[in-house]
Amino acid sequence: MSKQRVAIIGSGNWGSCIAKVCAENARKYSGVFEEEVRMWVFQEEVDGKLLTDIINEKHENVRYLPGVKLPSNIKAVPDVREAAAGANVLVFVLPHQFVYSTCEKLKDVIDKDCKGISLIKGLDFRDNSLHIISEGIEKILGISCAALSGANLAPEVAEEKFGETTIACKDMDDGPLFMKLFHTPYFDVTIIGDWRGLEVCGALKNIIAIGAGICDGLNYGNNTKAAVVRRGLIEMRRFGKTFFGGVHTETFFESCGVADLIVTCSGGRNRKVAAAFINSHKSIDQVEKEMLNGQKLQGTTTAQEVYHFLSxxxxxxxxxxxxAIYRIVYENAPPETIATNLRTHVDL
Known part of the structure; x- marks a missing residue:
């Protein structure tokens, strides 16, 4: 097998973090991967300099992952087609609302043997239906697309603090390649086959994290937040089993399930922004803009999509x-109704 060329499609904090992991492994497995790992960077200026130039010169994404040294074999590229051209592995890590328009630009520049892997935590809402992101990528590009999700706060992975992640492959023969690309002593990979369950978990846990943030904003304490996490996991499982075929209960106990839910409800940006929103007298979009330095929440968009799908x-x-989470955030329902809804027993 010829050496695999890797391209990272996205460069936020998680994109830059995973580029670090992939670039380290490209060097480690030099017989499998080409050393250079391209990273598509949406071009912007920071202190009068182009972000791509800063990354390539300083080996640091000073805007989205400041203070973390990136391997020198990462090449920041401002043109997505140039970044993806000739790639054998495309790693998609950008907000889910932009993934399909980005894929449309790549149809005529990727090789026929290219494989994809989606690190995007969301679902695609179209025509009042929800679709799995990796399956949408496959339809547009005509390639096989796996998915990665887990309890993976980007700053902690970037600082090489131990954590787990889950990769779901449609073709299990791709597992060894993805294991080499992503597994490290501090980023422990498990391979499974349930990509629908993995991606449902990755999308819905962000909604539940907003609920955890509402509890924090109300100073409700750990008991209430634990109830939100537990009820949230039940609803996540029920949603996957009800609306997506082939979802396995076991997937909800992998890192992509309960572990990701716990970490997101404890320290993720959705929880943090939701907590600030409760006492801000502002819209959650305003709070997001003020707090996230250009990054986007996934939980708010997903909450809207899921609510309209269910309605x-x-x-x-x-x-x-x-x-309840949707109505508190978007319909001005009293935040206290989150506890009211927790008291309502539903026989699942």
Whole structure:
């Protein structure tokens, strides 16, 4: 097999962090991968200099992952087509609302043997239906696309603090390649086959994290937040089993499931922004803009999409926690209703 060329499609804090992991492994497995790892960077200026130039000269993404040294074999590229040209492995790590428009630009520049892997935590909402992101990438590009998700706060991975992640492959023969590309002593990879369950977990846990943030904003304490996490996991599992075929219960106990839910409800940006929103007298979009330095929440968009999906099917009463979170954030429902909905027992 010829050496694999890797391209990272995205360069936020998580994109830059995973580029670091992939670049380290490209060097480690020099017989498998080309040393240079390209990273597509949406071009912007920082203190009068182009961000791509800063990354290539300083080996640091000073805007989205400041203070973390990136391997010198990462090449920041401002043109997505140039970044992806000739790649054998495309690592998608950008907000889910931009992934398909980005893929449309790549259809005629990728090789026929290219493989994809989605690190995008969201679902695609179109025509009142929800679709799996990796499956959408496959349809546009005509390639196989795996997915990675787990309890992976980017700053901690970048600082090489131990954590786990889960990769779901449609073709399990791709597992060894992805293991070499992503597994490190501090980033422990497990390979499974349930990509739908993995991606449902990655999308819905962000909604539940907003609920955890609402509890924190109300100073409700750890008992209430634990109830939100537990009820959230039940609703996540029920959603996956109800609307997506082939989802396995075991997936919800992998890093992509309960572990990711715990870490996101404890330290993720969705929790942090939601907590600030409760006492701000501002919209959550305003708070997001003020707090995240250009980064985007995934939980807010997903909460809207899931609510409209459930409403179209008259299923909102079957998912009282996710429904309450949406109404608090977007319909000015009293924040205290999150506890009211927790008291409502639903026989699952």
């Amino acid at each position: 179209a099917r008259q299923k909102t009463d079957d998912f009282p926690l996710m429904t």
